[in-house]
Amino acid sequence: MRITDETGKLFYVGGVVRDELLGRESFDVDIVFEGNAIEHCSKFGEVVRVNPDFGTVRVNVEGVEIDFASTRSETYPRAGHLPVVDKIGCSLKEDVLRRDFTVNALAKSVKTGEIVDYSGGLNDIRAGLLRVLHDGSFIDDPTRIIRALKFSVRFGFVLEENTRRLQEEYLANINYDTCYKRIKKEIMETFNLNSQEAFERFYDEGIYKLVSPVAIERPEVNVPEIVAAVGVQVPWMVYVGGMDLSRLELTKQEQRVLNDFETLKNTPLDDDFEIYKAFDGTAPETLALYAVWAERRPVERYLQIKDIKISITGDDLLSLGIKPSKQYAEIFDAVLKEKLKNPLMSKDEEVRFLLTL
Numbered sequence: 001m002r003i004t005d006e007t008g009k010l011f012y013v014g015g016v017v018r019d020e021l022l023g024r025e026s027f028d029v030d031i032v033f034e035g036n037a038i039e040h041c042s043k044f045g046e047v048v049r050v051n052p053d054f055g056t057v058r059v060n061v062e063g064v065e066i067d068f069a070s071t072r073s074e075t076y077p078r079a080g081h082l083p084v085v086d087k088i089g090c091s092l093k094e095d096v097l098r099r100d101f102t103v104n105a106l107a108k109s110v111k112t113g114e115i116v117d118y119s120g121g122l123n124d125i126r127a128g129l130l131r132v133l134h135d136g137s138f139i140d141d142p143t144r145i146i147r148a149l150k151f152s153v154r155f156g157f158v159l160e161e162n163t164r165r166l167q168e169e170y171l172a173n174i175n176y177d178t179c180y181k182r183i184k185k186e187i188m189e190t191f192n193l194n195s196q197e198a199f200e201r202f203y204d205e206g207i208y209k210l211v212s213p214v215a216i217e218r219p220e221v222n223v224p225e226i227v228a229a230v231g232v233q234v235p236w237m238v239y240v241g242g243m244d245l246s247r248l249e250l251t252k253q254e255q256r257v258l259n260d261f262e263t264l265k266n267t268p269l270d271d272d273f274e275i276y277k278a279f280d281g282t283a284p285e286t287l288a289l290y291a292v293w294a295e296r297r298p299v300e301r302y303l304q305i306k307d308i309k310i311s312i313t314g315d316d317l318l319s320l321g322i323k324p325s326k327q328y329a330e331i332f333d334a335v336l337k338e339k340l341k342n343p344l345m346s347k348d349e350e351v352r353f354l355l356t357l
């Protein structure tokens with residue numbers, strides 16, 4: 001994809017500039033035009049979508065869809081909620097200074113390749129520091145506290161001293177009238193990094209209080225180890241499912257994982273048979289949740305015994321002259337119980353055993 005610019009008003013901004021400086025791959029490319037992007041950038045290719053309220057336009061440039069944004073300034077009339085656009089076509093400086101951290105407030109000229117740095121972002125990238133652009137940043141948008149954790153884990157950066165103090169101040173005085181959809185998005189992105197450091201810091205620094213004021217103690221477990229052992233693909237819920245998530249607007253499937261976990265907490269798991277019956281068919285997320293937030297041992301035991309299966313079937317029982325009834329389930333359970341004690345049992349041995357019942 002090739003974009004040429006003669007105006008000098010087209011800039012790469014945000015994550016893509018930061019990631020290039022860090023030598024990392026970037027997943028999306030944000031481009032702003034200092035002025036009205038809809039008027040200026042629609043000529044780069046076929047226009048896919050226009051959003052006049054935000055001054056953005058999506059254009060298909062040689063087969064690649066690119067979002068062009070107009071420079072815009074924003075204000076937060078209601079702290080913790082989405083900002084409103086103040087002015088479309090403001091200066092580049094105003095546009096970058098409304099952002100979250102200095103390292104995300106860098107721009108790069110498409111025409112000259114020159115980096116534009118209004119906030120000391122280059123120095124902070126070199127020093128590995130996350131620094132907010134003004135003292136009210138977390139009050140305007142508390143999701144930035146979770147974003148700081150995400151970036152810090154992703155890049156190995158630390159919070160600059162004043163930013164850390166502002167985080168502590170905010171966490172001591174949280175506004176629960178906020179947009180939890182955005183909080184949820186950041187929680188998902190942070191914990192899908194599957195990082196023990198993020199787990200420890202989320203609870204130890206009290207960041208979890210953004211989601212629920214109920215005090216919670218972090219379990220002393222290694223979560224990535226459990227996630228790997230159980231085989232969870234998308235692990236964010238394993239990291240936060242021990243706390244009250246009612247503010248996060250969970251999907252039905254997410255809620256089911258939590259409900260199943262609650263049920264398991266009240267299920268006896270005193271021997272192999274009880275463990276097998278309780279965990280059989282349970283989603284990996286629920287298993288891992290149990291291991292992290294309730295008890296690790298029964299889950300580890302389940303992973304050792306889960307592949308033990310009985311060989312006899314309903315047809316076998318029928319050919320032994322046993323009529324189909326709910327007795328079948330009792331027989332299968334009795335044989336399974338025996339097989340868990342003696343996993344090498346052959347099918348003949350299973351049949352011999354069931355005839356003793």
Ligand code: CTP
Nearest residue numbers: 014015016028098099100101104105141143144
């Ligand atoms: N931004 C912000 N405050 C937020 C979210 C985003 O100021 N709560 C700004 C940042 O400047 C960020 C840009 O909007 O760079 C784009 O947001 P997003 O795509 O979430 O951030 P990226 O930095 O691109 O992160 P990622 O690499 O995870 O895509």
